[in-house]
Amino acid sequence: MIDEPREIQAERRVRTVLVHGRWTGYRMLLMARLKEMFREPEVIFWIFLSPILLALGLGIAFRNKPAEAVRIVIVQQPGSERIAELLGHSPDLQTLRVAVQPPAQADLNFRLGKFDVELVPRGAGVEYVYDPARPESVLARSLADSALQAGAGSKPAVSTISRVNSEPGSRYIDFLIPGLLGMNLMGSGMWGIGFAIVEMRQRKLLKRYVATPMGRGDFLLALATSRLILMIAELGLVLGFGVVAFHMRVMGSWWAIVLVSCLGALSFAALGLLTASRAQKIETVSGIMNVVMMPMWIFSGIFFSYERFPAAVIPLIKLLPLTALNDMLRAIILEGSSLSSQGAPLAVICVWGGISFFCAVRFFRWT
Amino acid sequence: MLEQIVVHCRELRKTYEGKVEAVRGIDLTIYAGQCYGLLGPNGAGKTTTIEILEGLLDASSGTVEILGLNWRENAAELRELLGVSLQETRLSEKLTVRETLELFGGFYRNARPVEDVLDELALTEKADAWVGKLSGGQKQRLAIATALVGNPRVLFLDEPTTGLDPQSRRQVWDIVRRFQSEGGTVLLTTHYMDEAERLCDFISIIDHGKVIASGTPAELISGVGGHHRVEFALETEPAVAAEFWRTLPGVGGVLSEAGVTALTVEEPHLTIPALLTLVEQNGWRLNQLTTRQSSLEDVFVNLTGRRLRED
Numbered sequence: 268m269i270d271e272p273r274e275i276q277a278e279r280r281v282r283t284v285l286v287h288g289r290w291t292g293y294r295m296l297l298m299a300r301l302k303e304m305f306r307e308p309e310v311i312f313w314i315f316l317s318p319i320l321l322a323l324g325l326g327i328a329f330r331n332k333p334a335e336a337v338r339i340v341i342v343q344q345p346g347s348e349r350i351a352e353l354l355g356h357s358p359d360l361q362t363l364r365v366a367v368q369p370p371a372q373a374d375l376n377f378r379l380g381k382f383d384v385e386l387v388p389r390g391a392g393v394e395y396v397y398d399p400a401r402p403e404s405v406l407a408r409s410l411a412d413s414a415l416q417a418g419a420g421s422k423p424a425v426s427t428i429s430r431v432n433s434e435p436g437s438r439y440i441d442f443l444i445p446g447l448l449g450m451n452l453m454g455s456g457m458w459g460i461g462f463a464i465v466e467m468r469q470r471k472l473l474k475r476y477v478a479t480p481m482g483r484g485d486f487l488l489a490l491a492t493s494r495l496i497l498m499i500a501e502l503g504l505v506l507g508f509g510v511v512a513f514h515m516r517v518m519g520s521w522w523a524i525v526l527v528s529c530l531g532a533l534s535f536a537a538l539g540l541l542t543a544s545r546a547q548k549i550e551t552v553s554g555i556m557n558v559v560m561m562p563m564w565i566f567s568g569i570f571f572s573y574e575r576f577p578a579a580v581i582p583l584i585k586l587l588p589l590t591a592l593n594d595m596l597r598a599i600i601l602e603g604s605s606l607s608s609q610g611a612p613l614a615v616i617c618v619w620g621g622i623s624f625f626c627a628v629r630f631f632r633w634t
Numbered sequence: 635m636l637e638q639i640v641v642h643c644r645e646l647r648k649t650y651e652g653k654v655e656a657v658r659g660i661d662l663t664i665y666a667g668q669c670y671g672l673l674g675p676n677g678a679g680k681t682t683t684i685e686i687l688e689g690l691l692d693a694s695s696g697t698v699e700i701l702g703l704n705w706r707e708n709a710a711e712l713r714e715l716l717g718v719s720l721q722e723t724r725l726s727e728k729l730t731v732r733e734t735l736e737l738f739g740g741f742y743r744n745a746r747p748v749e750d751v752l753d754e755l756a757l758t759e760k761a762d763a764w765v766g767k768l769s770g771g772q773k774q775r776l777a778i779a780t781a782l783v784g785n786p787r788v789l790f791l792d793e794p795t796t797g798l799d800p801q802s803r804r805q806v807w808d809i810v811r812r813f814q815s816e817g818g819t820v821l822l823t824t825h826y827m828d829e830a831e832r833l834c835d836f837i838s839i840i841d842h843g844k845v846i847a848s849g850t851p852a853e854l855i856s857g858v859g860g861h862h863r864v865e866f867a868l869e870t871e872p873a874v875a876a877e878f879w880r881t882l883p884g885v886g887g888v889l890s891e892a893g894v895t896a897l898t899v900e901e902p903h904l905t906i907p908a909l910l911t912l913v914e915q916n917g918w919r920l921n922q923l924t925t926r927q928s929s930l931e932d933v934f935v936n937l938t939g940r941r942l943r944e945d
Contacts (some may be wrong), residue, residue, distance in 0.1 A: 284744045285784055295740030299729055306728040306764075470724040478688055478720070479741040479784065480713040634690060 292481050296489035300463070301496065313458070314497060318451045318505050322444060326513055336364040337407040338382045340373045346388030350415070357414030379434035381405030417522070444509035445596035446569040450471040452502050452528060453563060453589050456535025457556050458492055459497065461543035465552040468543075474634045485634075491536055498532035499525070506600070518603030526606065527599060530613070532593040534620030538588070540627040591615035637667040640788055640819045641687060646696035648682050648843075650945055652854035656682040658843035659696070659919075669810060669820040671834030671857060673827065673930065675940070680823035681721055682794050687821065688718050700788065714743055717786030719777045721793045727766030731757055731776055734765055735783050742784035755779045755809060771802025789813055791822040795829060807833050827930035846937050856927045858936050860886040860898040862903055863928050867894045869919040882908045886934060898928060898936075 269481055305330050339354070341347045354365055367625035368376065377385040385396035393415060397408040422544035467473045472533060476486065502525065517524070542559060546552040566573055566580075574581035576584060584590050590613035598604035608612075641664035648657040657679045664670045685691040687698060689705045689712060698704060703712050725734055731749055752758045755775045760768060761917035768776065774794065781789055791810070807820045810820055810833060824830050825944040829849045830837050847854055853862060876888045879897055884905045887898035899905045902925050913920055933941040935941055 283747055283750065284746060285739070287740060287743055287745060291740040295737045299726065299733060299737045302733065303726055303728045376821055471722055472725065474690060475718070475720055475723040475725075475780070476741075478690055478713070478716075478718040479738060480710060480743070481741040 275310050290485075293485040293489050296481075296486055297463055297492050300493040301438060304459075304493065304497070308461075314455045314501060315504055318447050318501070319508050322440070322447055322505065322508060324510070326440040328331055329443075337383055337384075337403075337410050338413055339363060339365045339386060339407060339411050340377060340382040341365065341367045341386045342373045342388065343367050343369050344388055345504070346390070347386075350386055350388055350393060353415050353418035354411070356418035361531055362410070363414060374431045384410060384411055390449040396444060421438055438513075440509065440513045441515055441601055442597070443570065444505065444513070444515060445600050446593050448502065448505045448528070449531065449567070449593040449596055450569045451505060452531045452533045452562070452592065453560065454496060455497060455501065455533050457539035457542065457560060459494060460536045460539035461552050461556055462549065463490065464540065464543040465549055465618065468546075468632070469548060469632075471634075486627075487540070491533060492542075494532050494536045504529045515600075517600050519605070521598035523599045523606045524596065527592070527595045527609075528614075530616050531588075531596075531622070534588055534616045534623070535591075537620045537623035537627060541630075543622040544627045544630040545632050563587050568593050585611075586615060588616050591619075606628070640664050640666050640668075641670075641698075641700050641821060643687065643698045645694055646683065646686060647694045648679075648686060648691065649694045656843055657686070657693075658881065660838075660840070660843070660845055662687075662838060664819060664821060666819055667814065667817060668835050669814050669822070669833055670712045671830040671837040672821070672840055673825070673830040673834075673837050674823075674825040675825055678840045680825075680840055681792055682823065682843075683840070684790055684823055688716065688790050689713070705818070707823060714784070715780030715787045716728070716914050717784055717789045719733035719781045719789075719794060721796070723777060724772070725765050725776065725780070726915075727764060729765055730762050731768070731779075732761040734776060735779055738780040741784040744785055746783055746785045748783065750889065751779050751783045754812070755782070756805070769802075771798050771805060774798055774802065774806060775808045775809065775911045782809075782813065786818070788821070791820065793823055795824070795826065803829070827934070830939065831930050837930070839930075841934075841938055847933065851930060854930060854933045858887055858928055858933050860884070860900040861928050862899050862902045862925060863932060864899055864902055864909070864913075864925045865894055865922070866909065866914070866920060866924075867922040867923050872916065872918060882912070894922070896932075898932070 288467075316421070341350050343385070350596060351365060351367060354363060362458050366382070373382070373385055376382050380401075383397070383403045387394040387396060395408045395411065398404040467476075477483065506517065506524070512516065538559065539556070542555045543552050546555065566576065566584045568584075569589075573581065573584045573590065585594070595609045595612045595616075598609060599606070641662060643662050645906050646657055646660040646662075647655070660679070660683055662670070662683075672683060674680050682691065686693045687700065689709055700712055701715055703715075705712065729737070732752065735748045735751055739748060739751075754759050755778065757775060759773065759777060760772055765773065765776065767803065778789075778791065778794065781791075789810075794810070797807050798806065807829070810822070814820055822834070834849070834851065836850055837854060838845045839854070840846070847857065849857065871893055876890050876895070878886060879888045879895060879928075882897070882905055884899045884901045885897050886900060889896045889898075897905065897909075906925065908924075910920075931941065
């Protein structure tokens, strides 16, 4: 009774079936990953917009502007008019802003930083009141002094001429852009991979994937590829922005820059994979990642040179992957160094990436 | 024709972290074309058992053979032949239904065309909607679709209808029946007795990591001692032992709970008149008298003294 319909059913089972090649799964994973990322508005902001906004803000705040006028206050008492007149004859008149104020008011305004130096007439001479801890005050004292001496007719002992040189390359923005690029590659590598994985684990999606014939290597390869595609976009955007908006000059080869960025992106992706290899919750992994990234934000020379730290710790700082990446990017972009001259940082970044990847694969938990 | 064994496991045990023994020696034999149900309360070990069979958990001891293959040596091959739906997978919300099926289909060497699966699971209308926008029933149908798109021979469904509305549950049942009618073999877990009763050809009732009874739904129910239940309550409970009621004709089992006495009977037309006569003779008053078909719930209560869903 039961067997007979089953025979018929067996025939009905003939269905249209697609035959998939070796790389279909990988291609589908990669496409799914990219689609998911670009459908997440936050991703677009954090990866693409935030470095641009940061560069723009810092670039404007720290732009190299013409030296500000030196602000001088002369205390109003006998002799103050003569001093004002002497300053009026100074060849640097355009850069001086001179005011005459009663003693109490002059003292107060100097203390509040509204003036850089206070001139007090003392008989035929002048007393300078300045603050050695304020660079602009030191500068103002020496400018006021040379203006007074020149106004009084003293001749310089050595003849000097000045030539202006403010070519791109030495400005703060030139230093900043490669650092921002490095920071961005670190951030998006770690968040991009680590978050994605822990989220999938939390949703039991990883478990669901391994219940299919999906190649586990294909899964990791698709994640890495998605990182590289995004990396190209980040690189183009951040560096392109520096070139277009701040007339940065890229001295080294673009190929070297792309290669170093690839290494950086992959290395931080591996580190992200490691931090996410066992975590079950987004909160856990975000905590671990902050602990891992914090030292690099501080020490790796994103916003200022790590040379400012004590000489004893600099060799350690140079062992951090972001330091290596930033150093390489700056050397290639700003100094036009070749890739072959970057042996040490290249080794640092490869070792970090390699060890992280090895450990991540070893400890990785799919369920 | 000899029926082909599809899933065969013996003495399956799983101990978590050396302490909790979730599965304590389970044997299952599932034949081709069968819809096999693991019925039991939450925490009975159903999910652990099915995940061992799916190759997602390693058993502490015991053997598993599926289609003549085992997880140690033929894992890659097995995964091509099985379709799995886990208890709580949340698929990527920002992919569309079609993209999700294309992704899962892409993992299999031989997959079914996505349009066919969409059509079969009544998801064509939602094909281009994001997964995050689907209703609970649609999400569950999609979860089953991701299992079917690989053209599996065996389908494992862990609690496929938990939390669904009645209409969505029936849709899931139809999907399972259709897969079965096309020659597929199904193993599902459930804690809904009606689901097991209507959908499954063969059931193993699991409690505390062990199979406490198995058989076809009809066999299990007749095993309680009768196909009918007569339940009654008296105004004042007489001081008689439960055994007293066994003297009535045709009573196969007696169970008293909260003032209600339930008799399992084979022939209610003999038992009920006798019961009414007895009540009248003793001057008792009936507060309640109902009669209904026995269910798997009764089987479970009979075996464990507990209800299936303690909620």
